[in-house]
Amino acid sequence: SQKIEQNSEALNIQEGKTATLTCNYTNYSPAYLQWYRQDPGRGPVFLLLIRENEKEKRKERLKVTFDTTLKQSLFHITASQPADSATYLCALDTSNYQLIWGAGTKLIIKP
Amino acid sequence: DTGVSQDPRHKITKRGQNVTFRCDPISEHNRLYWYRQTLGQGPEFLTYFQNEAQLEKSRLLSDRFSAERPKGSFSTLEIQRTEQGDSAMYLCASSFVNLEQGKLFFGSGTQLSVL
Numbered sequence: 531s532q533k534i535e536q537n538s539e540a541l542n543i544q545e546g547k548t549a550t551l552t553c554n555y556t557n558y559s560p561a562y563l564q565w566y567r568q569d570p571g572r573g574p575v576f577l578l579l580i581r582e583n584e585k586e587k588r589k590e591r592l593k594v595t596f597d598t599t600l601k602q603s604l605f606h607i608t609a610s611q612p613a614d615s616a617t618y619l620c621a622l623d624t625s626n627y628q629l630i631w632g633a634g635t636k637l638i639i640k641p
Numbered sequence: 642d643t644g645v646s647q648d649p650r651h652k653i654t655k656r657g658q659n660v661t662f663r664c665d666p667i668s669e670h671n672r673l674y675w676y677r678q679t680l681g682q683g684p685e686f687l688t689y690f691q692n693e694a695q696l697e698k699s700r701l702l703s704d705r706f707s708a709e710r711p712k713g714s715f716s717t718l719e720i721q722r723t724e725q726g727d728s729a730m731y732l733c734a735s736s737f738v739n740l741e742q743g744k745l746f747f748g749s750g751t752q753l754s755v756l
Contacts, residue, residue: 534683564744573645573732573747574684619683623743628697631683 532558536620536632543610543639551605551635553620560622563596563603568617568634577618578605610639643667647733647748654723655756661719662751666735673716674745675708676732684732690716691738723755 535554543549553563562581566574580587580596580603587594593606607614617636621629646665654660666673672691676684687706688698692713705723710716720727730752734745 566745571749571752573734573750574745575747576744579744621683628686628689629743629745630686633681633683 532556532622532624532630534620534622534630534632536618537635538633540636540638543637545610545612545639545641547610549607549610549614549637549639551618551637553603553605553632555601555622558601558622559598560624562623563594564621564623564629565592565594565603565605566619566621568619574619607637612639612641615639645733645735645746645748647731647751649751650749651752651754653754653756656723656725658723659719659721660723660753661717662731662733662753664716664718664733664748665714666716666733667746668714670735670737670746671713672736672738672743673710674734674736675716675718676734678730678732678750679728687718720753723753725755728753728755 533556564579565577567577568574578587578589578594580594582598591608595604615638617634619634620632648663652660674689675687677687678684686699688708690710693710705721708718730750732747732750734747736743736745
C-alpha cells in the first residue's frame with residue numbers, strides 16, 4: 531500500500547541554522563509533491579509544490595528537493611527563526627488532484 | 642476576508658447527538674474537500690465535491706457521515722449519532738482544478754469533542 535513517512539520526532543534547531551525535514555514514500559510515483567505548514571489549532575497552509583521533473587524549488591528561505599529515484603523529498607529552511615516553529619506536512623498527489631498526507635514533523639527553533 | 646471559513650470553530654456534543662458543520666470556500670474555487678485530522682496525524686480524506694457533484698467519498702467513511710454542497714457554493718458535513726471516536730478536527734479545503742496542480746486552501750477547522 532502507499533505509505534508516506536516523515537520524521538515522527540520533533541526536530542530541535544538553533545536559531546539561524548538550517549532546518550532539514552524529510553519526506554519518504556513507498557509504492558508510489560507521484561507527479562508532484564507539496565509541503566504545508568500547520569500551526570496548532572489551525573488548518574495547513576500551502577508553502578511549495580515541486581513536480582516530478584523538477585529537482586529543486588526555492589521560495590525565499592525555503593528550498594525543496596525531489597528525488598524520484600530515492601522516493602524522497604527534503605524541505606530546508608535556511609536562517610531559521612523562532613517564528614518558523616510549526617508542524618510541516620508533506621503531501622503527494624494521487625490521481626485526479628487528490629492528496630495523501632504524511633503525519634508531519636514538528637519543528638522547534640530555539641532562540 | 643476571502644479565505645476559506647468554517648463554522649463553528651469548536652463543537653462539544655454528547656454521544657448519540659447529530660452535529661452539522663459548515664464550510665464556505667473561496668468563491669472562485671470549484672473543488673471543495675473535507676478532511677479529518679487527529680492529533681499527531683496528517684489530514685485524512687473524507688470526501689470532495691467538484692462544483693455541486695460529490696465525486697468521491699472515502700471507503701472508510703461511515704454511513705453516519707454525509708456531506709452536501711448545494712448550488713456548488715458552501716458545503717455542510719453532518720455526523721449522525723456521534724461516537725467518541727468521531728472526536729477530531731474537521732478541516733475543509735478548496736481549490737481550483739487545473740490551476741496550481743491542486744494546491745489546497747484550508748479553513749481553520751472545526752474541533753469536535755464527543756463526550
